[in-house]
Amino acid sequence: MEFIKTGLDDVTIIKPKVFTDSRGYFFESYSKREFDEKIRPVDFVQDNESMSGYGVIRGLHFQKPPFSQSKLVRCVKGRVLDVAVDIRKGSPTYGKHFSIELSEDNHLMF
Template structure:
């Protein structure tokens, strides 16, 4: 696997080594040994999958401490624009984001560290999206930033009139109105 660094430290894109022949293809989608060595030591404990149609936007989600999560995400069918926004108070990249297109053809994965809000927009007719999480989901720790926050400057590749959002996601605050529970100077991975 190749790890591609982004403009925000810790947020990386992963390109697997794909082996193709007349039968199709094969690739190793995850190896704890390789991930721990090339990205960071981590223990994923939960896998999630969602299926969405064109125009669906999910996010920007996170889990509050002490249940904060890292995510390793990929699109196994279709295409999405996936985004991680730095919401760590005091971070030199606070409010900045990394966006990457994840598709069934490019097989890319995206690592979203703790202290980041995560969301995606479905660009294909249908998208099946998978998440590996390093902490279990706790509904009481659920949080979010508005995916429609124009101050973030994210081009979601979907017209606002075409966006399909949940009622919950429509209620998330703008970044400027949000009191972040994450501090850049506190190690979110310390046990």
């Protein structure tokens, strides 16, 4: 896996190593060891999946401690524009944003 900084604290692009053959493809989407080493220790406690039709906008999420959560977002079919905005007052990147297209073709995670 390749971990790419975005310029926003705690927001990282994850580019998996994809292995393709005549059957399709395989990649590791999460490795505790690599996340602990290259991002920070992450304790995933929940796994969700959602499906949206064309033009759907899914909510704005903000969690304050002690209710904050780490998220790993990817798109398994089609494509989605994912946007992160730093609204943490006092943060060095307060008011800045980052967006990325996640797709079934690029396999990127965010």
